Amino acid sequence: MHFSDYESDQSRLYNAHHGDINSAESKSKVKNIWKITAYLTLITLIEVGIGLYSHYSHAEGGLKTAYNIIFILMTLLKAGLIVSIFMHLGDEVKSMIMMILIPLTLFIWFTIAFIADGAFWLWINQHVYTWSK
Amino acid sequence: MSTAAIDKKQAWGGGQSPFQLSYGKIMMWFFLMSDAFTFGAFLISYGTTRFASVLWPDSNEVFASFPWFAPNGGAPMAFVSLMTFILIISSVTMVLAVHAGHCNDKKQVIKWMLWTILGGIAFLSCQAWEWMHLFHHNGTLWGSFRNGEGAEVLPHLFNHSHIAALTAKEGAEFVTRESADAAHKFFNFFFSITGFHGAHVASGVVLNIIILLNTINGTYEKRGHYEMVEKVGLYWHFVDLVWVFVFTCFYLL
Known part of the structure; x- marks a missing residue:
């Protein structure tokens, strides 16, 4: 392909999957999206649960630090799921x-x-x- | 174009996109990278200030209200959990709009874009309530707690046992001064960072509405693809991504 070919028409570089929305492939992709949604919600609920437990049990010192490390790891996990699945970065070269x-x-x-x-x-x-x- | 995998040696030889992506999408990623560093700088300066302070407001005391159910506190984390859930769901409806775009299904794109816009407006409404509540309840906005003003609400914003222990050690005057200073900084960062994020959500809603109108008008149908939905989708997911970090830094840690 010559340089000018994609320089002039960017849409040639757009390689979307042109399947029917009711196809089996499409349905499995939608199912995966809802699965990731469930994960994100579950992680958030666990974070809130730990946060409330930490508050009402008056966690201090090393225990509080341990909770904070868990929060940061869960945040990075959520960020990873959003970027790789929702933003499709995982599908790029x-x-x-x-x-x-x-x-x-x-x-x-x-x-x-x-x-x-x-x-x-x-x-x-x-x-x-x-x-x- | 051919979608076959590009040979590594040929990839950078010219005549083709080494990333197999269009200019617009790569530029959106670059923009989001720069924005990530802006938000990162904000949150890290918040952390630095917090580490440099003797005391810091307790998020479980500051953010403990919920409209109707607990307007005067007593429900820590509840409202922000709802806000987080709303933003996650609006991110999901956005992926579904992008997916419908891949399938060139105009009706489904319209449906999911509408839900996404609704989610964005719901989130902004929640944020407006939270800000108004903080202002009416504690009198907090940018610049609060300077020159001893508003000192009477200060004890309600901190962990009570921390305040008691520090008062016993350093005296009441020290604690009042340090807690006013910490609360002043805390709210400056809170309103600046959630405000900057809210401005991103608001502009995201505007972009989503433009994309929705273009979809309804058949612009993308004529073009043959819905890549614009995907590009604006990247921005929308990024806004959700930033909130994940704001949520952790302000409400959890």
Whole structure:
């Protein structure tokens, strides 16, 4: 295919599945969408359940940290389901998936660096600048 | 075009899309990446400020009201769970609209786009209620709790045992000053971040309405495909995705 072919008509690059909506293939796809919906709802319910239990049982310290780690893991799981299934990123070619995912790994540094900075700021306020007392 | 897998060596040789995607869809992904970093920066600065604070408002105390059933608190997490569920469902109806578009089924696209728009409006209405409630109940908006104003509601926004322990250790004056400072920052971040997210939902609803009108007018039927539904769908799912993180950062952690 010549360069100008898709440069002029972008719709040539759009390879959607032109099946009938009542076909078996279509029905199994819809079924999968509802399955993912059930997962997302279930994960959210578990999060809310843990959150309420943590609140009413007055969880502190290490236990609270453990709950928070569970919340973050469940959030990432939900994000993964939305991006790979609902946004169809899982169906794209590998180089496209990598182009989206690799820059996002910056968040690992970004989160750790800034949160640590905040914690250090608190520490220095409490231990060095004692005027705040 | 041929949809056969492109040979890796040939993929970047020119003359074809290495990603097998149209320009518009790749650009939507790039836009969403930049938006993800904007939201990420907001949420991380929220986390940094929280880690730098002696005290922080307890979401179970701040967000504990539900219209009609618990207008004065007592139902932590309930209302935000409903909002989260509404947004998840509107994301699902959007995938179903995209799926109907794949099948070139105009009627089904219209049906699911209508549900998606309804879900978006329902979410925005919930958010409007939540904001109004916080304002009327606690007097909170941007800039609250400066110069000692509104100090009487402060004890209701924090974990009571944390406040009691810190008062015993540092004294009441310290706790009042630190809790006012923390609540001031908390609400600035809350209204800015949920406001920025709400603005995304609102513009998403407008885009969805445009797509719905185009579908009804037969624009995509004539074009032969419903890729526009898919592109706007990406944006709509992203808005849901951001909410997943906002929900965790503001209501769970």
